[in-house]
Amino acid sequence: MLLWTAVLLFVPCVGKTAWLYLQAWPNPVFEGDALTLQCQGWKNTPLSQVKFYRDGKFLHFSEESQTLSMGAATGQSRGQYSCTGQVMYIPQIFTLTSETAMVQVQELFPPPVLSAAPSPEPREGSLVTLRCQTKLHPLRSALRLLFSFYKDSHTLQDRGPHPELCIPGVKEGDSGLYWCEVATEGGQVQKQSPQLEVRVQAPVSRPVLTLHHGPTDPAVGDMVQLLCEAQRGSPPVLYLFYLDEKIVGNHSAPCGGNASLLFPVKSEQDAGNYSCEAENGVSRERSEPKKLSLKGSQVLSTPTSSNWLVPWLPASLLGMMVIAAALLVYLRPWRKAGPLPSQIPPPAPGGEQCPLYANVHHQKEKDEGVVYFVVHRTSKRSEGQSYHLCRGEMPAAQ
Numbered sequence: 001m002l003l004w005t006a007v008l009l010f011v012p013c014v015g016k017t018a019w020l021y022l023q024a025w026p027n028p029v030f031e032g033d034a035l036t037l038q039c040q041g042w043k044n045t046p047l048s049q050v051k052f053y054r055d056g057k058f059l060h061f062s063e064e065s066q067t068l069s070m071g072a073a074t075g076q077s078r079g080q081y082s083c084t085g086q087v088m089y090i091p092q093i094f095t096l097t098s099e100t101a102m103v104q105v106q107e108l109f110p111p112p113v114l115s116a117a118p119s120p121e122p123r124e125g126s127l128v129t130l131r132c133q134t135k136l137h138p139l140r141s142a143l144r145l146l147f148s149f150y151k152d153s154h155t156l157q158d159r160g161p162h163p164e165l166c167i168p169g170v171k172e173g174d175s176g177l178y179w180c181e182v183a184t185e186g187g188q189v190q191k192q193s194p195q196l197e198v199r200v201q202a203p204v205s206r207p208v209l210t211l212h213h214g215p216t217d218p219a220v221g222d223m224v225q226l227l228c229e230a231q232r233g234s235p236p237v238l239y240l241f242y243l244d245e246k247i248v249g250n251h252s253a254p255c256g257g258n259a260s261l262l263f264p265v266k267s268e269q270d271a272g273n274y275s276c277e278a279e280n281g282v283s284r285e286r287s288e289p290k291k292l293s294l295k296g297s298q299v300l301s302t303p304t305s306s307n308w309l310v311p312w313l314p315a316s317l318l319g320m321m322v323i324a325a326a327l328l329v330y331l332r333p334w335r336k337a338g339p340l341p342s343q344i345p346p347p348a349p350g351g352e353q354c355p356l357y358a359n360v361h362h363q364k365e366k367d368e369g370v371v372y373f374v375v376h377r378t379s380k381r382s383e384g385q386s387y388h389l390c391r392g393e394m395p396a397a398q
Contacts, residue, residue, distance in 0.1 A: 022083045
């Protein structure tokens with residue numbers, strides 16, 4: 001009787017330290033390992049009504065089994081584990097609790113990182129290599145990893161042994177979001193990389209310039225719109241507008257498309273050859289020039305041998321009219337004075353003479369007489385029509 005009393009007193013005192021304990025294996029535990037927990041009594045004493053706990057929360061109950069299979073270990077498998085079980089000491093049954101055991105699950109390999117060489121913004125037509133990079137833990141370096149590559153919602157390569165994927169001659173349609181996945185051969189551990197955006201840079205096409213104005217040539221004060229568009233090319237696209245070789249404006253198209261420039265015509269200097277240029281960092285292209293003419297403007301050209309008389313003809317006619325008018329004004333006083341019958345000389349031999357104009361000029365008082373001029377016309381019977389100027393003096397008045 002005294003012996004059973006000693007046993008009963010001894011068991012509660014040592015039950016939590018020596019009579020029951022929890023063991024986890026393998027040790028150390030890596031991601032993907034089959035984690036197993038075992039609740040054991042002192043000297044493999046049989047247990048019943050075994051319960052397992054993690055971080056103080058009930059996890060599993062078994063009437064007879066002292067082990068618990070946790071499956072493939074993951075990061076969520078970490079924690080403080082313990083167990084309870086009933087031990088029979090005839091004629092008594094005791095419920096014992098183990099000490100907690102810390103389970104650490106080590107990382108088998110870090111999440112992969114996807115990179116693109118030579119650049120995630122390759123030029124159209126170049127070769128791009130995608131690399132999915134990670135590294136096994138030194139204690140598990142003998143494991144074999146498999147690599148998969150994805151673009152948007154499509155699979156490019158499914159679980160192959162090579163960590164690289166080559167894309168020759170990339171096109172603008174190859175732009176998108178890429179990522180990779182690394183898995184163990186059995187698939188127990190799978191990890192994905194962050195997404196990588198690949199933007200294939202396509203050169204811009206030659207832009208087309210369009211002039212928009214009224215149905216006729218614009219005049220000073222009218223509005224003119226220049227519309228420039230490159231049909232293809234990776235954005236952003238910068239458009240430059242030129243008048244001859246001078247930049248008159250620019251516009252950026254972050255998402256591609258076209259660009260326009262609206263301006264009022266201020267003077268005839270706004271007329272000329274307009275063009276535009278598209279540039280996106282890959283290439284630069286210039287449009288065909290478009291000529292803008294203003295209403296009523298004239299372009300002077302160098303006279304040629306066939307038309308040089310045309311501009312001077314009106315001036316020549318005007319000059320001749322001025323000379324004729326001057327002669328008319330100069331000769332008009334003679335017509336008013338009339339002929340002097342007493343002083344008209346007889347007809348010259350060989351032809352009849354008719355006075356046309358006569359002019360009398362009074363000299364000063366000291367002069368002896370008057371100087372006169374008479375113009376005669378020779379008759380048509382002579383060899384040719386001619387004019388004669390006769391000069392004479394009249395006696396001074398007494």
